[in-house]
Amino acid sequence: MEITGYLSEFSLPELLKFLDQGSKTGLLSLKFKTNCHNQHLRIRHALLKQGRIVAVTDRLDHQCLFRIIYHRGWISPKVLSEQFNRCPANKPIGLYLKKQGFLQPEQLKFLFRYQVLRQVCGLFQLQDAQFIFNSKTTLPTTEMTSLSIRATEATLIGLRSLRDWRLLTSKLPGFDSALSRVFIDKLHWRLDPLENQVLQLADDSVSLKMIAHDLQQPLETIQKIAFRLISVGLVKELPTLTLASTAILTTKLPEPVAVVARDNEADRSSELSNSFMQNLLSFLRSSK
Structure with missing residues (x-):
């Protein structure tokens, strides 16, 4: 099942509050235009588990977190591809790489801040967007670090940084x-x-x-x-x-x-x- 709407009618803080208090699991997608002159729609996905945001990504092809790790130069592309393929389907890739000795705890925290906290602040800057929450989607563990934040705590962070109210x-x-x-x-x-x-x-x-x-x-x-x-x-x-x-x-x-x-x-x-x-x-x- 899924529910759709617009942030102009049902705000992001209200939506995240419902997802948090209901301990919901699913995929929240936001479709928006960068400006009124550009008709091309962009999209952001927030992955939620039991009311907590575990990842924010602009794509669902299992490449977002992969690219971040690759560009940081922490793991070679060949080794990274091998580990992604070996990681069990039900285990967050970040946790798997940590247990295999490829990532340190501080590196996981950096990835989470970069992938989630920075992106969340950007979501609250959207003047309007269509939202779709799907509770039946299988969430890609290849985008997860194993860290998470309550949806309402993300709201606090996002609203504190908001300039245009x-x-x-x-x-x-x-x-x-x-x-x-x-x-x-x-x-x-x-x-x-x-x-x-x-x-x-x-x-x-x-x-x-x-x-x-x-x-x-x-x-x-x-x-x-x-x-x-x-x-x-x-x-x-x-x-x-x-x-x-x-x-x-x-x-x-x-x-x-x-x-x-x-x-x-x-x-x-x-x-x-x-x-x-x-x-x-x-x-x-x-x-x-």
Whole structure:
């Protein structure tokens, strides 16, 4: 089974959060254009095992990791080809080469950083892309080092490096919203100092505007940090009524029928969005 969509409708942080929390295994492919003048589609593949990213590659011909090792000059092409052919089909090639004495632990870490972490940051720079998640694809172990990272931790890294937030602007929590902390037995993510401070100040009654004031940070910075914390599941957005909205509610409205109609439209839009989310959740659970 597979599910498809566009990042303009369902963002990459949201998608990775579902895959992480559902401990999903499969192939996530992103198809995109480099610019509006170039109609040629490029593609990136993220290989996931139980909600963890094990590899990111631009091809599925078993040559991506091979090329990286070859260009580093660590193993001769002849020996490398022989070892690739001898590696058991169910064993990551990186782990196999390490056990055979061809790679050192530090070299494996370098390969993972180069192949996965650097590529992940690039995925978050995409203005739009079509995504396809296939839970039935056989993942090529010839692209795996044996190292992995949680999909939501990759989200943290990607969002920290993000410069252009236009695609995610509509996803940011409102400045009058509060943050409600989610109970977690153990913190699985390494937060930076400011992320830690925002998490500590997260309270059902403290708005992002108040947090920004307390930390003496731009409100936009706090909104982005809050979105990162929401994306990994540490907090939830809790909308709060402002004084202005309260005043509007207590004022007699001249066109109650028109307002009700707009409310109904908003309700239907919300129901449609919730329905889409529930369908996606059902797919992810069923394909585990």
